[in-house]
Amino acid sequence: MSTEALLTSGVVGSWKIVMGRLDKTIGRLTEAQLQERVAPGKNRRLYLLGHLTAVHDRMLPLLGLGERLYPEIDEAYVTNPDGALADPVSVDELKAMWTDVNAKLTAAVEKLSAEEWLEKHTQVSDEDFAKDPSRNRLSVFLSRTNHASFHAGQFALVK
Amino acid sequence: MSTEALLTSGVVGSWKIVMGRLDKTIGRLTEAQLQERVAPGKNRRLYLLGHLTAVHDRMLPLLGLGERLYPEIDEAYVTNPDGALADPVSVDELKAMWTDVNAKLTAAVEKLSAEEWLEKHTQVSDEDFAKDPSRNRLSVFLSRTNHASFHAGQFALVK
Numbered sequence: 001m002s003t004e005a006l007l008t009s010g011v012v013g014s015w016k017i018v019m020g021r022l023d024k025t026i027g028r029l030t031e032a033q034l035q036e037r038v039a040p041g042k043n044r045r046l047y048l049l050g051h052l053t054a055v056h057d058r059m060l061p062l063l064g065l066g067e068r069l070y071p072e073i074d075e076a077y078v079t080n081p082d083g084a085l086a087d088p089v090s091v092d093e094l095k096a097m098w099t100d101v102n103a104k105l106t107a108a109v110e111k112l113s114a115e116e117w118l119e120k121h122t123q124v125s126d127e128d129f130a131k132d133p134s135r136n137r138l139s140v141f142l143s144r145t146n147h148a149s150f151h152a153g154q155f156a157l158v159k
Numbered sequence: 160m161s162t163e164a165l166l167t168s169g170v171v172g173s174w175k176i177v178m179g180r181l182d183k184t185i186g187r188l189t190e191a192q193l194q195e196r197v198a199p200g201k202n203r204r205l206y207l208l209g210h211l212t213a214v215h216d217r218m219l220p221l222l223g224l225g226e227r228l229y230p231e232i233d234e235a236y237v238t239n240p241d242g243a244l245a246d247p248v249s250v251d252e253l254k255a256m257w258t259d260v261n262a263k264l265t266a267a268v269e270k271l272s273a274e275e276w277l278e279k280h281t282q283v284s285d286e287d288f289a290k291d292p293s294r295n296r297l298s299v300f301l302s303r304t305n306h307a308s309f310h311a312g313q314f315a316l317v318k
Binding site: 001003004006007008009010011013014017018038039040042114115117118133134136138139142143145146147149150151152153154156157 | 201273292301
């Protein structure tokens with residue numbers, strides 16, 4: 001493997017580790033446990049699961065990797081805080097969306113070349129990208145990996 | 160900048176964003192706020208700060224970047240759970256250690272070439288590294304960036 005390919009495979013490997021741990025945590029939680037808040041007055045784990053699913057789904061168009069799969073959950077889990085709207089889908093449906101989104105995203109990023117990782121994401125203009133070439137797919141992907149870890153730390157607080 | 164340099168600078172950039180946010184959070188917390196638990200029965204923020212400082216300090220030898228700076232805090236913040244031992248240093252001393260460790264680490268990783276990022280870390284044998292070349296500096300660093308994000312999510316739970 002080339003130096004470039006080893007670097008990008010390290011980045012994707014880190015994402016896969018974070019997703020694998022979240023999958024394990026989420027997989028063993030019952031519906032009642034998903035309805036619990038991570039701390040008093042804070043988000044339910046179910047909200048966090050919806051939030052992460054929607055944010056990862058948004059990465060498909062943001063990274064130029066395809067159309068969104070489940071835009072219908074944004075209102076409940078991104079635009080509004082927990083509790084403002086009813087959960088739009090069942091727990092099982094949401095778990096299936098989570099698995100589907102991550103599988104599609106992971107398969108797509110595994111095919112990117114080093115040069116493609118460094119191309120601009122779709123929400124930055126050519127002009128702004130010329131000024132700041134760090135506004136690329138890689139920075140979005142690393143940022144979302146950290147975002148998932150951030151919420152994983154909250155998931156972990158409840159037994 | 161070369162493709163390789165852009166990739167590694169993206170990785171360091173992601174670390175700097177996570178550290179910058181943590182610095183901001185930690186900087187505005189009073190001693191009383193640092194003594195609060197992130198959730199009932201969970202770690203104090205001060206413990207998390209000590210834990211992250213010690214884990215980052217350990218990266219210096221782990222990545223072959225230098226000697227440890229503050230091994231004296233491991234007992235309280237890595238080896239033992241929160242509350243088992245008294246805090247070994249004052250809040251101000253711990254904050255200064257946190258800043259110092261991250262500054263040294265960031266300065267050192269910024270100098271690594273792409274090839275150096277892919278070299279084995281110091282806790283893996285030549286034989287094991289030959290079998291699994293992903294056991295390199297990059298994977299440790301990405302893992303620790305995610306680890307910091309994980310605890311940042313817990314820090315964020317308390318106002």
